[in-house]
Amino acid sequence: MNQVYDTTPSAERLASLKQITLVTYVLYAVSAFVGLTAIIAIIINYIKREETHGTIYQSHFTWQIRTFWWSLLWAFLGFGTIWMLGLGFIVLLADSIWVIYRIVKGFLNWSDGKPMPVPV
Numbered sequence: 001m002n003q004v005y006d007t008t009p010s011a012e013r014l015a016s017l018k019q020i021t022l023v024t025y026v027l028y029a030v031s032a033f034v035g036l037t038a039i040i041a042i043i044i045n046y047i048k049r050e051e052t053h054g055t056i057y058q059s060h061f062t063w064q065i066r067t068f069w070w071s072l073l074w075a076f077l078g079f080g081t082i083w084m085l086g087l088g089f090i091v092l093l094a095d096s097i098w099v100i101y102r103i104v105k106g107f108l109n110w111s112d113g114k115p116m117p118v119p120v
Contacts (some may be wrong), residue, residue, distance in 0.1 A: 006038070009055050017057040018110070020048055024064055024108050032096075042068045059115035060106060067102040071095055 009017075024041045027106030031038035045065050052058040074095035109116055 013051070014055060014057075016049060017048075017052055017055055020044065021052075021060045021110055022055045022107075024061075025103060025110060028064060028067070028099075029103050029107075032100075055115065056115040059118050060110060061119045063102065063106050063116040066105075067099060071099045074098075 024044050027037040027041035027044070031041070041061060042065065045061050045068075049058075049061050052061050073074075074091060078088045078091035078095055080088065081091060
């Protein structure tokens, strides 16, 4: 009655997840110029998130999802405070720099085959 399932990810599954993770990093990077690509990336993150469970890509997806939502929050705050003597511009600049940092750090860890330092 009790069946044992092999939860070890296959080489094909890992290769596919690695490629999807790269695609999402690229989509987030391109979103600096074409904002719609971030929406596509977050949708991919949520659709494929369960498949990453137990792999290093789980931490990358968590990293990307958190980057998206925190950046969106700071963007709303930045746009909402632009009228306050330019405070919003500072918030938006800081948000942009932070997102660039997160994308670069994530890509470098992805390239080195390392997980991201996030609790999952």
